[in-house]
Amino acid sequence: MDPALFLQAAILSAISAVIYIIIGILPGTDETATMAPIALALLMAGLNPVLVLAWFMGSIVAFKIGDAVPVALAGIPGGVMAVPQVPDALVAKEHGLADVLLRKGNAAALISATIVTLFVLGVSIALMPVGAWLNTYDLVLG
Structure with missing residues (x-):
């Protein structure tokens, strides 16, 4: 990968994360x-x-980490995917463990982002040989 492209990707993912x-x-x-x-x-x-x-990857990781904040601290889902976390967050909040829940949730989001990044790169490398075939024009629509 070109160093300039890598730098641009890092800057864009940091901006999207913020x-x-x-x-x-x-x-x-x-x-x-x-x-x-x-x-x-x-x-x-x-x-x-x-x-x-x-x-996109920077934004999805940041969005999922951001979703965890209102759930862990107030029991309010930040988005649709955070709704299943509400009952556990309310129990943790009753026992004074909201900060632990927030730290564990953010750590899990970071670990899963690392795993999915490696998976996406592996799948993209595996699909490279069929890239020319996938990029051909459609015979029906031209």
């Missing part, structure tokens, strides 16, 4: 309504797909 941690803390915000349109706009603007992937 933006989406703030958005993720707000209860009621949804991933689909906030992340997908921006990722599509970046693709349509002609940005390198590797950079859009870095933007």
